[in-house]
Amino acid sequence: MINKLILIFIATLIILTSCKSTKKADYANLDHAKTLAQKYIITDGHVDLPYRLKILNFRFQKEFLGIPISSEEGEFDFNRAKEGGLDAPFMSIYVPARLQNEFGASKLLADSLIDMVQGICHSHPQNFKIAKSPSDLKENFKKGIISLPLGMENGSPIEDDIKNVAYFKNRGISYITLTHSLNNRICDSSYDTVRIHNGLSKFGEQVVKEMNKVGIMVDISHVSDSTFYDVLKIVNKPVIASHSSCRHFTPGFERNMSDEMLQALGKNEGVIMINFGSSFIDMKVQAARDSLGKAYRKELKEKGLKHGEGEAKIILDSYFKNNPVMWSDVKVVADHIEHVKNIVGIDYVGFGSDFDGVGDSLPKGLKDVSDYPNLIYELLKRGFSESDIEKVCSSNLLRVWEKNLK
Numbered sequence: 418m419i420n421k422l423i424l425i426f427i428a429t430l431i432i433l434t435s436c437k438s439t440k441k442a443d444y445a446n447l448d449h450a451k452t453l454a455q456k457y458i459i460t461d462g463h464v465d466l467p468y469r470l471k472i473l474n475f476r477f478q479k480e481f482l483g484i485p486i487s488s489e490e491g492e493f494d495f496n497r498a499k500e501g502g503l504d505a506p507f508m509s510i511y512v513p514a515r516l517q518n519e520f521g522a523s524k525l526l527a528d529s530l531i532d533m534v535q536g537i538c539h540s541h542p543q544n545f546k547i548a549k550s551p552s553d554l555k556e557n558f559k560k561g562i563i564s565l566p567l568g569m570e571n572g573s574p575i576e577d578d579i580k581n582v583a584y585f586k587n588r589g590i591s592y593i594t595l596t597h598s599l600n601n602r603i604c605d606s607s608y609d610t611v612r613i614h615n616g617l618s619k620f621g622e623q624v625v626k627e628m629n630k631v632g633i634m635v636d637i638s639h640v641s642d643s644t645f646y647d648v649l650k651i652v653n654k655p656v657i658a659s660h661s662s663c664r665h666f667t668p669g670f671e672r673n674m675s676d677e678m679l680q681a682l683g684k685n686e687g688v689i690m691i692n693f694g695s696s697f698i699d700m701k702v703q704a705a706r707d708s709l710g711k712a713y714r715k716e717l718k719e720k721g722l723k724h725g726e727g728e729a730k731i732i733l734d735s736y737f738k739n740n741p742v743m744w745s746d747v748k749v750v751a752d753h754i755e756h757v758k759n760i761v762g763i764d765y766v767g768f769g770s771d772f773d774g775v776g777d778s779l780p781k782g783l784k785d786v787s788d789y790p791n792l793i794y795e796l797l798k799r800g801f802s803e804s805d806i807e808k809v810c811s812s813n814l815l816r817v818w819e820k821n822l823k
């Protein structure tokens with residue numbers, strides 16, 4: 418009798434295990450990933466479309482170069498976003514650090530980029546609409562409209578007037594990245610070689626508090642470590658990193674977040690949205706790009722050539738062709754997401770591609786906005802549940818955004 422019971426037990430175990438493995442095989446496939454990409458809202462913390470269009474406009478001396486419904490250029494347009502399931506890319510209102518010393522220039526550029534995104538939405542109301550809150554975004558999602566929330570990359574347009582925080586809130590700005598590649602009036606930058614404030618300045622403290630008050634999310638991508646910790650001391654809302662990755666994979670690269678910072682971010686209930694750029698995610702690629710960049714610049718100098726022109730382009734293409742290590746892989750982006758999950762939990766991570774902002778450095782499998790399903794597929798393969806996927810796609814960010822509006 419006991420032997421019979423043991424046999425039945427073993428048989429049941431075999432059936433259960435085989436069911437489970439079949440289920441797992443079905444669960445992690447690209448079609449399933451595509452279905453989830455369409456089912457869940459996908460937000461992306463950082464897409465640099467406005468500045469890319471601005472440069473094209475400037476280069477071709479045109480007021481406005483095309484509406485991004487369908488295009489061969491760049492990494493974002495309506496049709497490709499629909500294909501990839503992208504519903505709400507934050508449009509980066511990017512202000513380069515070099516404008517910081519020209520009085521009025523930063524604010525002028527920020528306003529003109531906001532005007533441009535409004536122009537896109539007015540021209541194509543069936544396709545795009547600015548979202549100023551998670552509820553706007555959900556409303557647009559139901560109608561099949563892609564939301565274009567606005568995030569300002571660099572606090573320099575605030576100039577020295579705290580009232581400009583509310584001004585940009587009224588213009589539809591939902592987050593402000595405190596600085597970009599150099600220190601500004603607000604704080605120190607991770608890329609700057611000198612530190613003038615040792616974190617947040619006195620004015621920066623006022624700016625952060627005002628952002629909390631008016632309901633603009635504080636974005637700590639690009640800031641120095643001391644700025645990050647200064648911010649966390651004074652905020653009363655969760656913060657975001659709109660497009661940063663994990664320093665664990667790129668030791669010494671301050672632009673990314675250390676494990677200690679991830680833990681502090683978790684305590685604040687904030688969210689890090691992972692940057693897809695190969696040099697943000699992969700040390701090998703970063704090192705290869707740095708050394709080839711040096712060799713390329715040296716060769717141009719020796720031959721008296723200018724970057725972007727005729728022969729220089731051929732040289733650059735050959736560098737890329739002969740060095741496959743120039744690109745990372747979608748699997749490595751999944752490694753970063755999994756790392757955040759392991760260090761601090763699934764509730765604190767999202768997507769922050771930097772599409773249209775990192776040029777030719779995008780990893781294999783994540784070349785434009787149609788490719789989110791490839792990343793979801795990688796997460797499914799690692800055993801992420803559907804609810805985990807939904808959190809990464811949007812609900813973590815929406816939770817933070819909602820709290821900033823209260």
Ligand SMILES: [Zn+2]
Pocket residue numbers: 570639660
């Ligand atoms: Zn950036």
